[in-house]
Amino acid sequence: MNEILKLTNIRKEFHSSSSTKPIVAVDNISLSLSKGKTLGIVGESGSGKSTLARVMLRLIEPTSGSIEFNGVDLISQKSADLRKLRSQMQMIFQDPMSSLDPRMSVRDLIREPLDIHKVSDSKTRNQMVESYADKVGIAKAALDKFPHEFSGGQRQRISIARAVINGPALIIADEPVSALDLSIQAQILNLLKDLKQELSLSFVFISHDLSVIKYFADEVAVMYLGNIVESAPTKVLFDSPAHPYTQALISAIPQIELGNKVERIILSGDIPNPANPPSGCHFHPRCPIAIDNCASLAPSLSSINSSHQVSCNLVQVRA
């Protein structure tokens, strides 16, 4: 049993009152994460990353598909059993200002997971709060303050302490550093990396920032409009991206090496409205190499080699 998380054919539709057609936020996604590894999920805003993250923990119910956590099927769990399992899988949200209850002190916030799962006695809980606060870099003297009295980076440290205090096996980090300054981003990323090592955590790391993903992830899945368009080990993906969308994203990473100019691929337009996705390949209206066929033929994710999968009509033609 080496897989900590396995999603099979996950689909999530949202129904809006104004239209009968559902919005497909996540469309037929299958992926798996090995123990101790980090899976990076990258995509523009609106690509369904956050929905997928919430579905992974069954914080929202998928329309169809199955979620296996550590060999346990999450969909069939009763709510009481699911609640118990939650101490094993935690989420770090993008904006700690909204994910931390503003009316609770930091001590209570970090203690909450222990209280919920009735870990040990009150005295031990308080000791644990102090040791974990120390671990993430929150001073003991600051424990009785409230979230609004901290900086963004400090607040994210509080969220991280909450996520790891129960000793989870899996952490889903949904854009954990996107709301932070660049210098703070590095500190938080290092903290996460240290904790991953120390507590042997598995990570799903969601970001729109490729350089963050490159630093953190072992494997990367690229999402576009609810679909995975390419997935590969990090090195492979960055060295030889196969999907035109991935190529465009990678070419957009700022480079500082002199004389080594990468040709930028500029994508025109925005991500399409998921309520009304383009026909065929969802990416074809923005794709620089699209052919006529792409407007009618929807590609499916298929393997180039054992670890590299891509969903593009042209790549399949080439192969």
Add this chain to the structure above:
Amino acid sequence: MSTFKRIFKRKSALIAASFIILIFVCAIFAPLIAPASPTEQFKDGLTIQGAPIAPGDQYLLGTDLLGRDLLSRLIYGARTSLIIGILANGIAVLLGTSIGLIAGYLRGRVGSLIMRITDLMMAFPALLLAITLAAIFSPSLLIVALVIAMVNWVQIARVVYTQTIAIAEREFVLAARGLGATNRKILTRHIFPHLLPTVLVYATLGISTTVLLEATLSFLGIGVRPPTPSWGNIIFENQTYFITAPWLVFIPGVAIILLALAFNLLGDVLRDELDPTQRGNS
């Protein structure tokens, strides 16, 4: 510094709390404080023409239309008004908050059903309902309080319902669910504390409307039975005299306003101090 200490560092809160305590003391120790019996009609309590006597040396706040001492009636009336104000309002707030909270958290069919019932209650004329209920049960202080509560909980339920929906959508509620919190824990630890400001404002505002509603019921003969005084029925009994003897309406009116104001001020301070992001401001 404890919340309690912080609250009483504020002058407005201190004054408001003192006033409320004063009224409580008056109500509890009415027989010791009141200069006369509230129901005794003094022989010299009316002028020769039969008009009430104005405030002065003999009767500190004057006499009412039946020659009774107004001050004594006010002091004894505080009992009725406080009991009604706190009991009726307390029940209404408790009922309204829990119903609104449950409906707003569950939403879906159960939530809608509960809210349609409250709509029904709202559409029904409050006074008619009160009269019907009071006619079915023989009037007593408790029944009057219950009747008022039955009329008043609806608005609170409505407001709490919409607020609960808004709060339940916030990310820290999702985060709590992600930690594995039970619904009960989410409701009590994460949603209710955010509703508290609204509930406090309603609870304190409700005191004055409740006292006045009691007066209306008394006036219609289904509230507190005369000659038992309440602040509301003192006003109603004497309203025909309000040109020739304005103090009879004015003084109990001021008492109601001050009591409501005191509760409001205290509620405001409480609301600010219970919110860590507001603490110490203003």
